Amino acid sequence: MTADTDRASQWLHSAGATARAASATMARSPAGARNAALLAAAAALRANATAILGANEQDLIASKATAAFRDRLTLTPDRVEAMAVGLEEIAALPDPLARTLAEWSRPNGLQFRRIATPIGVIGMIYESRPNVGADAAGLCLKSGNAVLLRGGSESLHSARAIHAAMTAGLAAAGLPEAAVQIAPEADRAYVAAMLAGSGLVDLIIPRGGKSLVERVQREARIPVLAHAEGLNHLFVHAAADASMACSLLVNSKLRRPGVCGATETLLVDSAAPPSLLPQLIQAVTAFGCAIRADARTRAILPELPAADPSDFDTEWQDAILNVAMVDGIDGALSHIARHGSEHTDAIVTADAAVAETFLAGVSSAVALWNASTQFCDGGEFGFGAEIGIATGRMHARGPIGLEQLTSFRYVVTGTGQVRP
The missing domain is CATH 3.40.605.10 (Aldehyde Dehydrogenase; Chain A, domain 1)
Incomplete structure (x- = not known):
C-alpha cells in the first residue's frame, strides 16, 4: 500500500x-x-x-x-x-x-x-x-x-x-x-x-x-x-419551421459546447426543402462552429469537411458539429439508436404526430420537441439544481434532483395481527 x-x-x-x-x-x-x-x-x-x-x-x-x-x-x-x-x-x-x-x-x-x-x-x-x-x-x-x-x-x-x-x-x-x-x-x-x-x-x-x-x-x-457520454442529436424534420430550427441548433450546440447537454449531431430529413440544410449550416458556422458532414450532406454541400465514421460516436464538447442526412423519422431513430448514448435527443417539427412517434421511439433519458437539448439541466427542470444526469435504466434517469436522492421504506401498522 x-x-x-x-x-x-x-x-x-x-x-x-x-x-x-x-x-x-x-x-x-x-x-x-x-x-x-x-x-x-x-x-x-x-x-x-x-x-x-x-x-x-x-x-x-x-x-x-x-x-x-x-x-x-x-x-x-x-x-x-x-x-x-x-x-x-x-x-x-x-x-x-x-x-x-x-x-x-x-x-x-x-x-x-x-x-x-x-x-x-x-x-x-x-x-x-x-x-x-x-x-x-x-x-x-x-x-x-x-x-x-x-x-x-x-x-x-x-x-x-x-x-x-x-x-x-x-x-x-x-x-x-x-x-x-x-x-x-x-x-x-x-x-x-x-x-x-x-x-x-x-x-x-x-x-x-x-x-x-x-x-x-x-x-x-x-x-x-x-451517465454515459452526451452523444446528443437534434433531428430537423421536413415539417420544421426553418427559423426555429436554426435558432434551436445554434443554442443546442453553441450556448455552452462543453456541457453534457450540448448537441453533437445534427440530423436533417432528406425530405426537407432544399434550402433548409444550407440555412442550418450557415447558422452555426457564422459563430465559428466546425462541421463534420456525411456523404449525403456533402453531395448537397461539397465544400463541407468529410466526417470520419468515428465522428458520429464522438462527444466533442467543443464547437464541432456532426451532420448527417436521414430518411424521415425512421432514419433519425435508426441513426440515434446506432450512435446515441441515451442522454438527450430532440426533434424540430410542426407535425405533432411525427413528434409523438419520435418521443416514443427514442430511449433517451430526456427527449424534447421544439426545444434546445441544453434544457437537460436540473435547474431548468425546476429541481433547483442537479447532482448529475443518469442514463441507466435503474432507479433514476435524466437530471438527478431531490426526489431521485431518496429511496423508500415501508411502515406497517397493525392491531395485534399474527400470521397464520
Whole structure:
C-alpha cells in the first residue's frame, strides 16, 4: 500500500464514519433546519465571493486545457450568484422526505405505507466544474443525506472555497458539518478509496468525462448512478419551421459546447426543402462552429469537411458539429439508436404526430420537441439544481434532483395481527 493509498483509506474510514452519523441526524432533522442551512450557505457564498473567485483564478492559472474545458472550470460573479440562487431555490422546494408515496390496507386489517427516506451517504466524484460541489451538497442536505465530495485536481482550490461556504451554512443552522465533507487532496487514491467504500458510502455519483465514468463503473463495489457520454442529436424534420430550427441548433450546440447537454449531431430529413440544410449550416458556422458532414450532406454541400465514421460516436464538447442526412423519422431513430448514448435527443417539427412517434421511439433519458437539448439541466427542470444526469435504466434517469436522492421504506401498522 502506497503512502497516498494509505492516507486516502484512512480519510475515507474517518470521513465515512462521521458522515454516517451525520446522515442519521440529517434524516431526522426538520425541514426548517435543512432549509435554514441552505439559506445560510447561500449567504456564505455571496459573502465569500471574492475569496471563491480568487481560488478559481488559481485553478485557471494552472490550467492548460481547451477553451471549452476552461469554460466549465471558470467561475464569474454571475456564476457564484447562480450557485447561491440555486441553493435558495432548493430551500424553497417541498420537503422530499415528507412524502407518503403509497398507502393501502389488507383484508386482515394491516395498514401499509411506502415512505420516502434518504439514501444515506452519497459519494460524489467530479472533475472540472466547481459549482457541482454546491449543487451536490445542496441537494444532499435538503434530501437528508450526507455527501463526500472528491473534486478534480484542476478545480481543487475552487472546490475547497465552495465547501467552506456549505459547512458554514450547516454550522449556522445547528446541523453537523460532517454532512458535507471534501477529500483533502485530488490524488486518484481518494477515488479508489471511495469506490471500495462498501458500508461507508451508499451510492456513488460520478460527474465528468468518459474515462472517469468508465473507471467508476468498472471499479466500484457499491451502487453507481451515472451517465454515459452526451452523444446528443437534434433531428430537423421536413415539417420544421426553418427559423426555429436554426435558432434551436445554434443554442443546442453553441450556448455552452462543453456541457453534457450540448448537441453533437445534427440530423436533417432528406425530405426537407432544399434550402433548409444550407440555412442550418450557415447558422452555426457564422459563430465559428466546425462541421463534420456525411456523404449525403456533402453531395448537397461539397465544400463541407468529410466526417470520419468515428465522428458520429464522438462527444466533442467543443464547437464541432456532426451532420448527417436521414430518411424521415425512421432514419433519425435508426441513426440515434446506432450512435446515441441515451442522454438527450430532440426533434424540430410542426407535425405533432411525427413528434409523438419520435418521443416514443427514442430511449433517451430526456427527449424534447421544439426545444434546445441544453434544457437537460436540473435547474431548468425546476429541481433547483442537479447532482448529475443518469442514463441507466435503474432507479433514476435524466437530471438527478431531490426526489431521485431518496429511496423508500415501508411502515406497517397493525392491531395485534399474527400470521397464520
